[in-house]
Amino acid sequence: MSENLMNKNVNDWLNDHGDYLYRFALARLRDPHQAEDAVQETLLAAIKSNSFEGDSSARTWLTGILKHKIIDLQRKQIREQPLSDLIDLDASDTSMDDFFDKSGHWLDKPQTLDMPENALEQKQFLSILSGCIDKLPAKLAAIFMMRDVHEVENENICKELDITATNAWVMLYRARMGLRKCLEINWITS
Amino acid sequence: MKLMLSCKQASQIISQSLDNPLSWSDRMKLKFHLLMCDACTNFNRQLRLIKSSIRRMRHETENDTSVQLTVDAKARINQAINSNHL
Structure with a gap:
């Protein structure tokens, strides 16, 4: 493809698909x-790849590339945190031991939590949930986003982050424990 | 094999069930535990509510056409593309 044609394509891509991406x-x-x-x-x-054949839509092709770029960014976010973070978490409020007594009973029993029916309350609920994700330790938030938002399979998360399956599920478990507690505190009492 | 799960164990299995299919024995133990335990039943529903809410938030952002690259952002990207060509 000539340089000019390439430039034109890229500008079209940005204009046509930039907002979508x-x-x-x-x-x-x-x-x-x-x-x-x-x-x-x-x-x-x-x-760089110059591999767009035009037989799939440009948007589909670009979205495929974007998916990988998102994982790259999430991986960076997780890797840039010191590894000791995982250990430090034991002392933070997302530690599992804060949720159970020695015999494994809930210290604070989870309560009923339902999606409200009215639209305004639903909006509030989602915004509280969003705030709760922000409050998670960055590393946990990133792996949680990777799994539950980007819907990357656990197996691939382990590969991308070079962690064991056990590590991955412990981090996801901690993220979810932290989130539900935060939701309970901020939603039920609101 | 221990038949009775503690709530702590049950909560761990519930979280795992969001990611991978459970083994038959874990599934049975969890089912049995949930029959007797309101707290873990609530926990199970909470995690599923979080998961579906997250998915919904994602769809809302994806479909919110008022969310756009700013003019400045487009200019920055254009510049990056052009300087990359030189």
Whole structure:
């Protein structure tokens, strides 16, 4: 492909699909700057790979690249945290031992928690949930986003992050324990 | 094989069930535990509610056409692309 044609394509991609790709990234990374980076990286990679055949839609092809870029960013986010974080978590409020007594009974029994029926309350509920994700330790939030938002299979999470299956499930468990507790505190009492 | 799970064990199995299919024995033990335990039944529902809410949040952001790259962001990306070509 000639340089001019390539440039034209890239500009079209940005104009036609940029906002779509940005929303796709923002929904998974939750950070506008990171989402912008992901879109930029995707377009740069698209230029380099030069493999677009035109038999699939450009959007589908770009989204495929974006998915990998999102995982790269999430992996970076997790790796940049010191490994000791996992150990430090034992002392933080997401430690499992804070939730159970020595014989494994709940210290605070989980309560009924339902999605409210009215639209306004649903909005509030989702915004509280979003705030609770922000309060998780960064590493836990990133692996939680990878699994439950980006829906990467556990097996691939382990591969991407180079951690054991046990490590992965402990982190996911802690993230979920922290989230539900935070939701209970902030939603039921609101 | 211990038949009775503690709530702590049950909560761990519930979390795992969101990621991988449970073994037959874990499934039976969990079923039995949930029959008797309101707290873990609530916990199970909470995790599933969180999961479905997260999915919903994702769809809402994906479909919210008012969410767009700003003019500045587009300019930055354009610049990055052009400088990459030189």
